[in-house]
Amino acid sequence: EPEVTQTPSHQVTQMGQEVILRCVPISNHLYFYWYRQILGQKVEFLVSFYNNEISEKSEIFDDQFSVERPDGSNFTLKIRSTKLEDSAMYFCASSEGSGGSEKLFFGSGTQLSVL
Amino acid sequence: GESVGLHLPTLSVQEGDNSIINCAYSNSASDYFIWYKQESGKGPQFIIDIRSNMDKRQGQRVTVLLNKTVKHLSLQIAATQPGDSAVYFCAENGNRDDKIIFGKGTRLHILP
Numbered sequence: 554e555p556e557v558t559q560t561p562s563h564q565v566t567q568m569g570q571e572v573i574l575r576c577v578p579i580s581n582h583l584y585f586y587w588y589r590q591i592l593g594q595k596v597e598f599l600v601s602f603y604n605n606e607i608s609e610k611s612e613i614f615d616d617q618f619s620v621e622r623p624d625g626s627n628f629t630l631k632i633r634s635t636k637l638e639d640s641a642m643y644f645c646a647s648s649e650g651s652g653g654s655e656k657l658f659f660g661s662g663t664q665l666s667v668l
Numbered sequence: 669g670e671s672v673g674l675h676l677p678t679l680s681v682q683e684g685d686n687s688i689i690n691c692a693y694s695n696s697a698s699d700y701f702i703w704y705k706q707e708s709g710k711g712p713q714f715i716i717d718i719r720s721n722m723d724k725r726q727g728q729r730v731t732v733l734l735n736k737t738v739k740h741l742s743l744q745i746a747a748t749q750p751g752d753s754a755v756y757f758c759a760e761n762g763n764r765d766d767k768i769i770f771g772k773g774t775r776l777h778i779l780p
Contacts (some may be wrong), residue, residue, distance in 0.1 A: 596770040608766040653761035659711035
């Protein structure tokens with residue numbers, strides 16, 4: 554069964570450093586997402602991406618965050634200058650149709666630890 | 669504020685019994701709802717979805733019920749098994765086309 558893959562599974566970084574989280578969505582999917590989950594809390598929406606542009610973003614997704622689809626298979630989340638409160642599990646997801654009406658498939662996540 | 673929430677943070681069920689996990693939503697414009705299962709260290713896994721033109725949908729051992737009058741969603745798991753132990757999230761679209769919003773989650777604990 555096709556799946557969303559994320560790398561790395563764990564990322565440790567120093568505060569103020571840039572990190573890039575990588576995702577390979579399911580190949581025929583057109584809509585891509587990033588969510589994050591702080592330990593023990595709910596899954597929070599960050600951003601949705603379609604047709605090479607952001608279609609929706611949350612308040613969390615400030616100027617320190619950016620997303621890119623550099624080629625036909627990868628989807629990345631960049632945090633330019635990490636803060637302690639960025640420590641969380643980051644999930645990439647993709648869907649065949651728009652996420653408001655089609656199920657999202659999630660990757661296993663990247664655990665980001667900012668020291 | 670929260671548009672999706674849960675009544676109980678933890679539910680303990682005897683193995684073999686049926687489980688019922690509840691969810692309240694506040695956005696009456698939502699027309700698509702999904703239940704996800706999250707096992708420890710993994711991403712959310714799709715279980716079942718339902719659109720607002722339905723009030724019940726069945727899958728394999730799972731049933732989702734939607735009551736739009738009171739804005740309530742429930743997930744029923746028949747004959748609960750140890751492998752059902754996980755956190756269960758309901759999610760809604762808020763009548764948006766481009767995202768879903770998760771509730772806080774209920775941890776399902778299976779008693780031997």
